[in-house]
Amino acid sequence: MAVDVRLDELSAWFGNHQAFADITFTVPERHVTAIIGPSGCGKSTLLRCINRMHEVVPRARHGGSVYLGREEIYGAHVDPVSVRRRVGMVFQRPNPFPTMSIYDNVAAGIKLNGVRHRKGELDGLVESSLQSAGLWNEVRNRLKKAAGDLSGGQQQRLCIAGAIAVEPQVLLMDAPASALDPQSTLRIEDLMAELKQQYTIVIVTHNMQQAARVADWTAFMTVLEEGEPGRLVEFDRTETIFTNPGNERTQAYVTGRFG
Amino acid sequence: MLRADRTRLARSADRCFQVLVTTFAALVLVVLGLMLARTTYTAWPVFHRFGLDFVKGRDWAPSRDVFGALPFIFGTVVTSLIAIVLAVPVSVGIALYLTEVAPARTRRPLVYLVELLAAIPSVVFGLWGLIVLLPRLQDHVWTPLSAKLGFIPLFAGPSYGQSFATAGVILAIMIVPIVTAISREVIALVPHEHKEAALALGATRWEVLRLAVLPYARAGIIGSVMLGFGRAVGETIAVALVIGGSPQITASILQPGYTIASVIANQFNEATGIHIQALVGLGVVLFAITILINVAGRLFVWRAARGLAS
Amino acid sequence: MSGVSGRRRVADRVASVWMLGSVLCALVPLAFILGYVAYKGAGLISWTFLSQSEPFSFTERGGGFWNGIKGTLKLITVATLVSAPVGILAAVYLSEYGRGRFATAVRFVTDVMTGVPSIFVGVFIYSLIVLETGHFSAWSGALALAVLMLPIVTRGAEEVLKLVPRELREASLALGVPHWRTVFRIVLPTAASGLVTALMLAVARAAGETAPLLFTSFGNRFVTGWTDFNQPDSALPLLIFRDARSAYSTAQERAWAGALVLIALVLVLTIAARFIATRRSVRTV
Numbered sequence: 001m002a003v004d005v006r007l008d009e010l011s012a013w014f015g016n017h018q019a020f021a022d023i024t025f026t027v028p029e030r031h032v033t034a035i036i037g038p039s040g041c042g043k044s045t046l047l048r049c050i051n052r053m054h055e056v057v058p059r060a061r062h063g064g065s066v067y068l069g070r071e072e073i074y075g076a077h078v079d080p081v082s083v084r085r086r087v088g089m090v091f092q093r094p095n096p097f098p099t100m101s102i103y104d105n106v107a108a109g110i111k112l113n114g115v116r117h118r119k120g121e122l123d124g125l126v127e128s129s130l131q132s133a134g135l136w137n138e139v140r141n142r143l144k145k146a147a148g149d150l151s152g153g154q155q156q157r158l159c160i161a162g163a164i165a166v167e168p169q170v171l172l173m174d175a176p177a178s179a180l181d182p183q184s185t186l187r188i189e190d191l192m193a194e195l196k197q198q199y200t201i202v203i204v205t206h207n208m209q210q211a212a213r214v215a216d217w218t219a220f221m222t223v224l225e226e227g228e229p230g231r232l233v234e235f236d237r238t239e240t241i242f243t244n245p246g247n248e249r250t251q252a253y254v255t256g257r258f259g
Numbered sequence: 260m261l262r263a264d265r266t267r268l269a270r271s272a273d274r275c276f277q278v279l280v281t282t283f284a285a286l287v288l289v290v291l292g293l294m295l296a297r298t299t300y301t302a303w304p305v306f307h308r309f310g311l312d313f314v315k316g317r318d319w320a321p322s323r324d325v326f327g328a329l330p331f332i333f334g335t336v337v338t339s340l341i342a343i344v345l346a347v348p349v350s351v352g353i354a355l356y357l358t359e360v361a362p363a364r365t366r367r368p369l370v371y372l373v374e375l376l377a378a379i380p381s382v383v384f385g386l387w388g389l390i391v392l393l394p395r396l397q398d399h400v401w402t403p404l405s406a407k408l409g410f411i412p413l414f415a416g417p418s419y420g421q422s423f424a425t426a427g428v429i430l431a432i433m434i435v436p437i438v439t440a441i442s443r444e445v446i447a448l449v450p451h452e453h454k455e456a457a458l459a460l461g462a463t464r465w466e467v468l469r470l471a472v473l474p475y476a477r478a479g480i481i482g483s484v485m486l487g488f489g490r491a492v493g494e495t496i497a498v499a500l501v502i503g504g505s506p507q508i509t510a511s512i513l514q515p516g517y518t519i520a521s522v523i524a525n526q527f528n529e530a531t532g533i534h535i536q537a538l539v540g541l542g543v544v545l546f547a548i549t550i551l552i553n554v555a556g557r558l559f560v561w562r563a564a565r566g567l568a569s
Numbered sequence: 570m571s572g573v574s575g576r577r578r579v580a581d582r583v584a585s586v587w588m589l590g591s592v593l594c595a596l597v598p599l600a601f602i603l604g605y606v607a608y609k610g611a612g613l614i615s616w617t618f619l620s621q622s623e624p625f626s627f628t629e630r631g632g633g634f635w636n637g638i639k640g641t642l643k644l645i646t647v648a649t650l651v652s653a654p655v656g657i658l659a660a661v662y663l664s665e666y667g668r669g670r671f672a673t674a675v676r677f678v679t680d681v682m683t684g685v686p687s688i689f690v691g692v693f694i695y696s697l698i699v700l701e702t703g704h705f706s707a708w709s710g711a712l713a714l715a716v717l718m719l720p721i722v723t724r725g726a727e728e729v730l731k732l733v734p735r736e737l738r739e740a741s742l743a744l745g746v747p748h749w750r751t752v753f754r755i756v757l758p759t760a761a762s763g764l765v766t767a768l769m770l771a772v773a774r775a776a777g778e779t780a781p782l783l784f785t786s787f788g789n790r791f792v793t794g795w796t797d798f799n800q801p802d803s804a805l806p807l808l809i810f811r812d813a814r815s816a817y818s819t820a821q822e823r824a825w826a827g828a829l830v831l832i833a834l835v836l837v838l839t840i841a842a843r844f845i846a847t848r849r850s851v852r853t854v
Contacts, residue, residue: 053743058668079270085745095736099759109744112754159740166744269747276749280662283655284675287723290716291678294685294693301696352591360588369592371843376599378839380777382806383828386813387602390821432598439595463577465584486684493686495780496806500813520688520780527695527784542692546685553684 002200003069003169004029005050010064011229012045012054019045020230022064025219027170032192032201034215034238036208037253041221042230043204044092047172050202051087052080068169085113087170088163088199093179094155096147096162103143105158106130109166125165132198133161134191153184160191164199171195173203177210189214208254212242220250295546302540305533313537314544319506319522321530326537328544330506334423334516335548338498339491341427341512346435347484353435354442354480355468370443377436385500388429393420393501396428401513418513421503427512429501430491438487441560445479446472448567475567482559489552493545495520519545603832610829613822619830622792623808623823630819634827636792637808641834643707643795644786644804645776648714653768656722661752663723664730676727682720688780690716695784707793707802710786717781718771725767729760762845769842773835779806805831 005027012019020042027033035043048054049062052073066073073083096105106126110117117125126143130136135157139150147158156176163171173192177185192201192214205211211218219235234241234250245251299306306313309326316327353373357366401418408414418424449472457471473480503515504525523538523545530538613631621633659679663672694713699705733756741751757764782788787801788811805827812824 051743053739056739056742081270081273081745081747083745084743089743091736091739091743093736095740097737097740097755108741109746112741112744112746112750114750162744273748276752277666280658281666281671283658284662284672286655287659287675287682287719288678290719291682293697294689294716297696298689298693301700348587349591349594352588353595356588356592360585372599373595375836375839376595378773378777378835379599379602380779380806380831380835382777382779382809382813383602383606383832386809386824386828387605389813391601391605432595435595461573463573463581465581466577468584489684493684493688495686495688496810500810520686523688523692524780524783528787539692539696542689546689549684549686549689550681553681557680 001167001169002029002198005170005200005202006067007046007050008065008067010046010049010062010066012042012049012062013060014045014057015059018229020221023221023230023232025232025235027200027202028217029200030196030198031216032196032203032214033217033219034211035202035204035219035221036206036211037221037230037233038223039206040230041223043221044174046221046230047089047174047202047204050170051089051172052083053089055080085109085166086168087172088166088168090156090159090163090171090173090176092175094152094159096150096155096158098146098148100147101144102139102147102150102158105147106161106165109162113166126161129161129165130158132164132195133157134187134194135161151184153180153187156180156184156188157191160188160195164195169200171199171201173201175204175206178206185210208242212238218242220245220247220253222249222253224249295543298539298543298546302536302543305536305540313540317508321526321534321537324533326533326540328519328541330508331517331519331522331541332544332548333508334502334506335492335518335520335545337423337512337516338426338430338502338518339488341424342430342434342491343484343488345428345431346438346487349431350435350438350483350487351442351480353439354446355472357439358443358446359468359472360464373436373439376432377440381433381494381496384429384433385497388425388497389500392429393425396420396425401425405513412510414513415511416509416514419503419515421501421515423502423512423514423516426498426502426516426518429497430494433494433497434487434490437490438483441483441486442476442480445483445560445563445567446476448479448564449475450567476563478566479560479563482556482561482563485552485556485559489549489556492552493520493549495524499524519548606825606828606832609822609825610827613826614829618823618826623790627815627817627820630822632823634805634808634823634830636789636803637805637827638830639792639795640707640786640789640803640807641776641805643793643798643802644711644714644782645772647707647711647798648718648775649768649772651712651715652718652722652771656719656771657726657757657764659723660726660730661757663727664733665748665752665756667727679720679723683724686780687717687778688783691781691783691785694781699785705785705787705801707786707798707800710782710802710804711798713781713785714775714778717778718775721771721774722767725770726760726764729763729767730756732763733759762848766842766846769838769845773838773842776838777806777831777835779804779810782807805834 007023007025010023011021023046037043045054050066054060054062068086097108103126106129107122127136135154150158177188195201215238218238218241220233220241221230222233223230234245234247241250242254305326313326314328317329318325318327319330357370361369397420401424404414405418453471454467457467498518499521502517502521504517505515506517519541523541527538618633620635622636624632663676690713694709698709737755737759738751741755782804786804788807789801789803793800793802809824809827812820815821
């Protein structure tokens, strides 16, 4: 079910300001790929191009292509809504629907898309999603309670459960643990290791150590000169990036000499 | 797989939705345009026949087919001016009190109460104004004023209970909430630093307000005054009950008079033919005056707010 | 405040008196009006007053304003049914797509329309409908009130919709929910109590209006059927207006009682709306 994601000369603009330019690499299926780099280099924008959320912002545009498996998501007749059903997203700050119950939050993607399930089926789907997100045992007895009552870490796992429930092929995570405490962070990281068996995962992270811990592959982006758009410097296996990078800028970044 | 995912119908739903809400938004513009167009169309025969004399003519005699709107324009302006003169000092005082002086706990309830004044229907203001306020004003204010200061043209002649003055007082009470609300908004925007600088120099509270707040809020307060004036100009029912229904142009505010809005309200139901068209024409004139004042007032407030925010 | 000259202190004192006095100048009339209406109107308030129509002869004591009360209920119901969808959808446009010159124009016109004199709205509907159909009707009255309510609803709704956090919309869109469904299933329900508040305030305003009804709905001595909108119809403010200038004390008594009912209706709506608004702001995340 999972597919790989190929970016081909991808660029993005907000009005006249170019966020990043000509990014090309392929995210292998069922692995975790991390995108690292200093802030402002366009990492999050890049992520949002993969599920066509970038275009939701007014005056936003892109150049180049993104392939989900063999299909170009920016193709002429492709509906962004169907792209987003195949590519799920978890945001930096947990954003469950506050007025909905835990159960409804997980089922939201399914119910809101008007997909009909028999009651038993839906219950099963909700449970398995919560299990995959590592939240089931904590909430199994209060599925009807409001989602707003959960802790930050729990809310984020709830969002992950909700994203998984629609059975995507790719899961995008924008610094998913950056707003959480260290313990919750580790739990999310463990989760990623399990989830990658089923989904292709791309994460943006500001934390290099996190990338080193969870990612199989790493892409390093940066702004080469002030005022320039972000560019891809190097893309390789995580081990290589962190121990023996090919590019000196990568070397400088991962050893903490800048950014 | 991507392409087949959503049916064509589902995909066009978003587009339909956008068209739908855009249409409804455009409806607002259409309504305004219709308002102006349809009424002007109905009143056109009168405009065509009298031309500019419609607004310059001092004579309003339906039985003779003579229609000059000047007495009503005069009355509208006079009553609204009286309202402004009375309401502005009060409103600015309230606005200053609420934003700068009132202890935090009393602020919310007081704001609430002042806004409650705005919720009272105009017909209730009129009823109370006519039966309760007017006799009291007549006995305790207008009559002594006419007796002692009658040599001033403004207060000349015997005082009638129903008059420009009484209407002005009622209008003043009615526009206090709007002038206060906008003044409050503007005063609250004045940056801290100005006030702190004045305090640091040892200014009294009043001096801080006078030197560090009011000058900056002035443009916005002028805007609020204009909007209050606009509100007074459009007020119909309360004025219709207390103004006395006499289309005359006179210097004395103690005399009965008439405003555009109240003459329309009073004469419409017995009017026929060209009289009705003339009343509709008056409505158009009122609309034009109100729009101009409101637009100008809003521009003032908007620019003042922008100036303070920068 | 030692070291401050006497004159400056006096000025400060005077200013304080001015400010406090101003507040009184607003509160005293408020209390005076509400008090008087309660005092003069209470005597006649009874189930009779609320359920019976006016007596045939004005000089007769008693009777009630049921024709007006029913008329008001009918008029504001239809006015709300017309203005609410239009106003809310227009507000949806402004909050979801509202950039650019068209949106600015719509906002500006909406603001301007809140200042249009209500009598002019009556004149407009008179020109548009009464002149064409040749008779007064509750339809035209309700439409006039709807035009009056429209800018209030639009403005209030837009403010509430703007408060719905962007993250909520993004969460829904990222799940592959189309925009229109996001609006109807997520944004509007989240804003629901705010929308209700905006509607209640608009209704309170419309219920108290007399001028737009003078030559649209016109008034009716008799009580009309709940679904009959083709005839002229009475309304509470119309009755109060007419009886306020009556020479007969019997009619004036009814005017006061009617004013009490009207104020009660308006205040209940206004206060309830404010109450919901404050509760909502406490609940929002």
